[in-house]
Amino acid sequence: MGSIRPIFAGMKWNRILGHNRVKRLLSTALRTGRLPQALLLTGPEGVGKNGLALALASAVFCESPSDDDTLVDSCGTCRSCMQMAHLAHPNLRIIHALPAGKGDTDDEMKAELIDDIRSMLEATSENPYSPLRPDGATQIRIGQIREIKRSLSMSAMQAGRRLVLLSEAHEMTIEASNAFLKTLEEPHPDTILVLTSSKPERLLQTIVSRCQELQVAPLDDADIHHYLISELACTSEDAALVAPFAQGSISKAQAFLAEDMRGYRQDIVDLLRTTAKPRDFRADLVARIHDIADGRNKTRMEYMLSLLLLWLRDAHALALVGPEAHIVNSDQREALSRFAAAFADADFGGMYRAIERASNALSRNVTPVLVLLPLLLGIRRALFASRSKAAA
Ligand SMILES: [Zn+2]
Structure with missing residues (x-):
């Protein structure tokens, strides 16, 4: 991931952002010898x-x-x-889950799977937020659980405490x-199960x-913003753009980073510009919507x-608030200020509601064109709401 991290730093608590309460609870349990036999971490x-x-391990x-x-x-x-x-x-x-049918019989497939798992573990050791699942993994199968049971019963073989991590149990x-x-x-005895x-x-x-659950x-x-800059070498502008979308999840933030967020934003700005044209906007808008909806999936x-x-x-x-306002798209301050000045009296609440309706339509699998058209017509009405009232 580009960032240079001394590998000998190991898996100390500070590799994981935040969650101080959980870290303290687990540390106290460890100190007092009261670590439960089975833990369930949910979130x-x-x-x-x-x-x-x-x-913890x-x-x-x-x-x-x-x-x-x-x-x-x-x-x-x-x-x-x-x-x-x-x-x-x-x-x-x-x-962790394995791909269905993979690695069951065919030796060649097995070798491929072992490579996948090795690179997955490498990725996790470098970035503890990296998902513990090889590509195409679907389920954790009974054979894997039996294998664990076998190895746990051979307790005499290994000295010391053991920890089994059951990822996405x-x-x-x-x-x-x-x-x-x-x-x-x-x-x-001496085995901690962490689901x-x-x-x-x-x-x-x-x-x-049967587990003690910790949320x-x-x-x-x-935290996300900090992580993007310090671990993923993001610029401060990119981090500011991505962090609000991550919904508190590093993996979501990484998924956003892989997308052309700036390109999408430019599309949005172009759409708004067309929507806000005083007249003759319809044909342009329809053409632009078709361009944008083309090849864009739901996500x-x-x-x-x-x-x-x-x-x-x-x-x-x-x-x-005026120019002092804290904004997310800080690199777009000029364009945003012009828009704000031109539409200071617009019905912003109406625009937010139009976006919410569009989002609901998307989740019902309405096609992108049929989501965007009513959305932008709704936004247009909201943009000019005060003017049409004044004219009436
Ligand atoms: Zn040590």
């Missing part, structure tokens, strides 16, 4: 649940952990920490879930009730609606 994707589990395995009365943290330099830095500690087991098949339930019912899940409602209730909340925009259309909302909010803020 949206990309907020650092697996990273927290790995930092590092602290559990570390040969000389530090304790500042707040956090019990791994040292980052001992042999265990070096192994954790590569997610290669012998007492760490990571279970709700991806277990029903057979796997039932097999795992038995593992939960027969605790292995993570972004959809805990899909887990068997009997599994949930991992979405990150705040400032990209959602990005565009979010960008439109953000742009209008900035214009609204400038119209209300």
Whole structure:
């Protein structure tokens, strides 16, 4: 990902942003020897649940952990920490979904899958927010749970405590879930089971009730902003553009970064310009909408609606507060100020409602053209609301 990070830093708590309450709770449990046998970390994707589990594992395995009365943290330099830095500690087991049918019989496929998993683990050791799932993974199967049970029963083979991370545990098949339930019912001493899940409602209730659940909340925009700049080498402008869309999730922020956000925003500005033309706008608008809707899938259309909302909010803020207003699209201040000055009396609330209706239509799979046309006509009405009132 471009950023140079000394790999020997390992998986200390500070690799994961925020979540101080969860870190403190786990540290206290570790210090007092009261770490539950089974933990369930729930929260949206990309907020650092697996990273927290790995930092906990590092602290559990570390040969000389530090304790500042707040956090019990791994040292980052001992042999265990070096192994954790590569997610290669012998007492760490990571279970994650696998692609259906892949790696079952065909040896060649198996080799390919092993490569996929190796690069997935490398990516996670470099960036703990990287998803623990190879491409095309769909489910955690019973064979994987049986394998864990076998290795846990060979406790004499490995000294020390062990930690099993079950990433996105709700991806277990029903057979796997039932097999795992038995593992939960027969605790292995010195083994900590950590389940993570972004959809805990899909887990068997009997599994949930045997785990201690800790909720991992979405990150705040400032944390995301900081991460984008410090870890992903974003410019401050790009980070400001992306952070509000990430909804507290690093993985969502990364997905946005991979998109041509500036290009989408330019499309939005062009659309607004056409919509706001005093007359003869219809033919232009229809042509532009067709251009924009062409080849844009639902997700990209959602990005565009979010960008439109953000742009209008900035214009609204400038119209209300003036040049001192805090805006997200700071590199567009000039264009936004002109827009705000021209439409200071516009019905911004009406525009927000039009975007909300468009967003609902998109989620009902209405085609992009039929989402954009009523949206922009609604925005036009709202832009000229005060003028038509004055004329009436
Ligand atoms: Zn250590």
